[in-house]
Amino acid sequence: MQPREIINTTEFNLVIKRLAFQLIENHTNFEDTVLIGLQSKGVCLSDRLQQVLQEINPELKINVGYLDITFFRDDFRRTNKPLIANETKINFIIEGKKVVLVDDVLFTGRTIRAGLDAMLAFGRPSLVELLVFVDRRYKRDLPIQPTYVGKVVDSITSEKVTVEWKEVDGKDKVLMYSSEK
Amino acid sequence: METLSVDHLLGIKDLTKEDINLIFNTADEFKDVINRPIKKVPTLRDITIANLFFENSTRTKLSFELAEKRLSADVINFSSASSSVKKGETLVDTVNNILSMKVDMVVIRHPNPGAHQFLSRHIDAKIVNAGDGAHEHPTQALLDCFSIKERLGEVAGKKVVIVGDVLHSRVALSNIYALQKLGAEVMVCGPATLIPKYIGALGVKVEHNLQRALEWCDVANMLRIQLERQDSKFFPSIREYTMQYGLTMNHLNNLKKEILVMHPGPINRGVEITSEVADSSQSIILNQVENGVAIRMAVLYLLASKINR
Numbered sequence: 001m002q003p004r005e006i007i008n009t010t011e012f013n014l015v016i017k018r019l020a021f022q023l024i025e026n027h028t029n030f031e032d033t034v035l036i037g038l039q040s041k042g043v044c045l046s047d048r049l050q051q052v053l054q055e056i057n058p059e060l061k062i063n064v065g066y067l068d069i070t071f072f073r074d075d076f077r078r079t080n081k082p083l084i085a086n087e088t089k090i091n092f093i094i095e096g097k098k099v100v101l102v103d104d105v106l107f108t109g110r111t112i113r114a115g116l117d118a119m120l121a122f123g124r125p126s127l128v129e130l131l132v133f134v135d136r137r138y139k140r141d142l143p144i145q146p147t148y149v150g151k152v153v154d155s156i157t158s159e160k161v162t163v164e165w166k167e168v169d170g171k172d173k174v175l176m177y178s179s180e181k
Numbered sequence: 182m183e184t185l186s187v188d189h190l191l192g193i194k195d196l197t198k199e200d201i202n203l204i205f206n207t208a209d210e211f212k213d214v215i216n217r218p219i220k221k222v223p224t225l226r227d228i229t230i231a232n233l234f235f236e237n238s239t240r241t242k243l244s245f246e247l248a249e250k251r252l253s254a255d256v257i258n259f260s261s262a263s264s265s266v267k268k269g270e271t272l273v274d275t276v277n278n279i280l281s282m283k284v285d286m287v288v289i290r291h292p293n294p295g296a297h298q299f300l301s302r303h304i305d306a307k308i309v310n311a312g313d314g315a316h317e318h319p320t321q322a323l324l325d326c327f328s329i330k331e332r333l334g335e336v337a338g339k340k341v342v343i344v345g346d347v348l349h350s351r352v353a354l355s356n357i358y359a360l361q362k363l364g365a366e367v368m369v370c371g372p373a374t375l376i377p378k379y380i381g382a383l384g385v386k387v388e389h390n391l392q393r394a395l396e397w398c399d400v401a402n403m404l405r406i407q408l409e410r411q412d413s414k415f416f417p418s419i420r421e422y423t424m425q426y427g428l429t430m431n432h433l434n435n436l437k438k439e440i441l442v443m444h445p446g447p448i449n450r451g452v453e454i455t456s457e458v459a460d461s462s463q464s465i466i467l468n469q470v471e472n473g474v475a476i477r478m479a480v481l482y483l484l485a486s487k488i489n490r
Contacts, residue, residue, distance in 0.1 A: 071222035
């Protein structure tokens with residue numbers, strides 16, 4: 001069955017802009033704040049946010065890092081998730097900083113749990129917030145809630161939500177795949 | 182899911198080129214991990230690994246143990262010198278006793294070639310060969326190739342000469358397999374008595390003159406003279422061996438190019454390699470040791486992913 005487009009390109013860019021403004025509201029000049037995108041799709045979002053934030057205020061200097069959680073998963077040997085990790089690139093110390101973890105879709109919360117764990121190798125942040133593009137509520141396995149949400153999507157477990165990026169997939173949009181194929 | 186084609190790491194001979202590249206790609210990330218302030222990941226927290234060393238080792242044992250601990254595995258160590266092996270227990274009995282303590286993986290060094298192959302048929306745990314007699318030492322070959330790739334960008338097309346005691350060396354055989362699978366050209370160099378008679382069948386060149394070998398190569402891997410394995414004399418004296426096959430600064434200065442110098446350790450300074458060469462900028466001996474931990478982490482991680490729950 002064809003996937004359903006739940007966010008089109010126009011909406012997509014509005015959502016990113018709104019998230020950027022929300023970040024500015026809370027973090028003003030990003031002096032003590034860093035963005036960390038979770039590999040692999042969270043990285044697209046953190047890069048885009050950096051770009052949009054800089055368009056809004058060219059003076060801003062924002063530290064953006066990439067974090068891979070492969071070795072921190074709690075389902076090693078239990079699922080067929082890829083074994084090879086993506087690059088972790090954090091060229092700054094997060095000790096005492098405010099960290100905004102960035103991911104594309106929040107579902108069970110297990111990736112974020114692993115991300116919190118993986119992040120500690122780079123220091124003890126003073127505050128951690130979570131920014132997600134899509135929040136699939138109703139299927140949380142862990143007590144994890146986002147601070148900033150692009151869009152809340154109601155879905156059932158067998159459905160699949162993917163965020164597509166123009167840099168990777170050719171077009172900005174969010175798709176929902178229904179359970180029957 | 183991309184995964185290894187083998188269930189145990191018994192030798193490089195069983196690996197495919199894709200396996201080796203998968204190990205390298207994984208090791209890249211682990212090298213990153215071990216250079217962080219916190220050098221540890223929780224991946225193997227529910228895995229127990231036994232290091233069984235039926236033969237002496239310092240570097241390899243430490244390197245494996247560190248790799249296991251960096252992956253958060255539980256580790257038990259065994260060395261035959263202080264064990265019941267001396268009381269007449271068989272290999273399978275020793276290992277089965279250890280396995281009944283619920284061990285998931287076994288890293289084993291044994292003086293008999295093929296001990297690992299034999300064990301893999303009789304026990305239910307993932308086996309990593311840490312050296313079997315003069316047969317194979319797969320993780321050493323992997324870390325050697327990984328170090329070459331790191332320095333020269335690529336292994337394919339490179340010319341590598343293995344110098345010294347090829348006859349008694351498991352490092353040499355594993356390196357020949359690994360380098361050839363990755364597309365490098367291999368030459369062995371040493372006195373005729375220390376070059377196995379039919380080594381040409383493996384597709385390697387043979388040279389008995391060190392200077393000529395060095396002129397040909399991009400990388401020289403200097404092997405240690407294994408005095409402990411030599412029950413008869415293969416050359417008149419250490420001094421004579423050093424005169425002919427010891428790598429000196431003079432050799433390197435006479436070359437028109439810069440070559441990489443490697444050594445699997447432990448070094449006999451002043452025998453197969455002089456101190457100046459070992460400590461020179463062309464030597465990557467200590468990089469090899471660092472890469473050894475990352476490579477062993479990658480091997481353990483990839484094999485552990487195949488353990489059934």
